[in-house]
Amino acid sequence: MDNKISRGLEGVVVCETSISFINGKAGKLSYRGIPVETLASNSSFEETAYLLWNDHLPNRLELQELERKLREARELPREVLKVLFDLPKDLHYMDVLKTILSLIGALDWRNSKDLYETAIKITSILPTIIAYYYRYSNDLKIIPPNPSLNHIENFYWMCFENLEDEEFIEALESCLILHMEQGLNASTFSSLVIGSTLSDMYSCVVGALGALKGSLHGGANERVLNMLEEVGAINNVEKYVEESFKLKRRIMGFGHRVYKTYDPRAVYIKELLKSVITDHNDELYKYLKIAEKLEEILVNNPVKRLYPNIDLYSGIFYSYLGFPRKMFTALFALSRVVGWTAHVIEYTKNNRLFRPSSKYIGSMHKDYTPIDER
Ligand SMILES: CC(C)(COP(=O)(O)OP(=O)(O)OC[C@H]1O[C@@H](n2cnc3c(N)ncnc32)[C@H](O)[C@@H]1OP(=O)(O)O)[C@@H](O)C(=O)NCCC(=O)NCCS
Structure with a gap:
């Protein structure tokens, strides 16, 4: 076995994927073969999510079905609302997301076997957690999800109770489509490592949120x-x-x-x-x-x-x-969750546990000294 260390795993190929392709020299990114710029200009959040999860653009029926599922799962369980609305008001949104999602996962343990269905549920509820915490922590009236609105409109509505700035909402949707997927970045890899142990999808996303928060990544x-x-x-x-x-x-x-x-x-x-x-x-x-x-x-x-x-x-x-600075990384997360979950679904179909090695450079022989003699 070659003992060469690749710091930060640079250049190490750990799996095959057909989700996205980055040409780093040419500065190009495509999702399932479609340039991201084309998707950002022409597609919707829901349609791009479907593409990443399923390997093809949805037909009308497939899209409607996904939109329905995303609309239906938006509200948070009562037990979760109690915790959320009792949190201190000065927390970081990424910490709120990790904590609340972890609790939702614990409560949903009976229904989270199916990775794809759970990915849809998690994608649906992240915007609600963010918007509710925003309203609550700013002493504003809580705006419940609106089932007549699409994913991004609904998020904007729950934050600002306003849909007048259509141009801004469309621009936000384009921006979030661009954030949706980016190969094996640190947070996606974190979710894969957790998924490879055959843990549940909530745990994969909670781990990925922790990685995304860091200043070298989404932070x-x-x-x-x-x-x-x-x-x-x-x-x-x-x-x-x-x-x-x-x-x-x-x-x-x-x-x-x-x-x-x-x-x-x-x-x-x-x-x-x-x-x-x-x-x-x-x-x-x-x-x-x-x-x-x-x-x-x-x-x-x-x-x-x-x-x-x-x-x-x-x-x-x-x-x-109008989004507060402390919310920015959470906005990234509400979109990247699609990429994380798409990779977990893809990887675990041909799963092998991640277990790299390290080169031991410590002492080989050390005597154990009783504590009173140290
Ligand atoms: C993203 C990032 C972590 C990638 O880093 P990486 O591939 O691991 O590259 P390294 O950290 O090994 O950096 C390589 C060299 O470029 C320098 N470098 C890279 N990004 C830099 C930055 N933003 N500012 C200053 N120097 C930088 C490093 O200091 C290093 O120089 P050295 O070889 O003289 O020590 C790095 O570019 C960075 O820290 N950027 C700022 C944080 C950021 O914007 N993150 C969002 C990423 S989408």
Whole structure:
């Protein structure tokens, strides 16, 4: 057996998949062979989810059936509501999601054998957890799910009790389609590791939520906003970059394990953002300009060329729509849950337990000293 260590598992191929393909050199991403840009512009959340879960675009009947199931599973059990509405109001949304989903999974243990049906249920309830916590923690009246609305409209409605900004809701749906799937990233791999033990789908998603929360992964989007705020003005960008390199500080929203050029999702979301932020006096327009300046400097940096990833512009976009910063990673999760669950379903059809090795570099012989003699 080759003992070579691949730090961070870079370049290690652990399974076959037909869910998505990333061409990191060309900056292209497709779901089941369809470019993500095409799906973001033409498809719906439900239709893209069906595609990822099932390997083909749904016909009308198949789509209606999925939409029905997603609408029916939106409400949270009574026992869960009691816990949710008793939580402190200053928690991070990712912690709320992990905790509440874990409880729902515990209560649903009798009905969670079927991975696909459970994936639909979990996808349906994540937006409700987020929206309910948003309303509750801001002392706002709770808005129950509305069965006449589609998945994203309903989420927006439950958060803001308003559907007037149709253009924003459509833009949000496009943005979330772009977040839905991305190969074996850290959170998807976490869900696969858990799935490979033949655990249940709730556990896979709870584990994936924990991985997504980290600042090197989905947690980068809210930190981008903190960074843009800290930079404060276009004139400070160069200094910020210089300092970051000197201090070995990661610049949030840049770099990627697979894309070695522009992340196509970043390109799409930047254009989306430019089309919605029309007021140039808006504070967020200033942030957009700072982000663009960062991009210009880092993409042209001769020593360490860094390209923007999906998180550079998504946070500004979410802020513009009125979502709080602490919710950004949870917005990512409500979409990526489809990718996580699609991979678990695919992998476990031809399952083998994940169990890598490590190279032991510790002592081989050490005497046990009784505690009083240490
Ligand atoms: C995403 C990320 C973790 C991928 O990292 P990776 O493939 O493991 O690459 P490494 O961490 O090994 O970094 C390779 C080199 O690029 C540098 N680098 C990568 N991303 C960087 C960033 N955002 N800021 C500054 N330097 C960065 C590293 O410092 C390292 O330099 P070195 O070789 O001189 O030590 C990394 O790019 C990152 O930390 N980005 C910021 C967080 C972020 O935006 N995450 C969202 C990802 S979608």
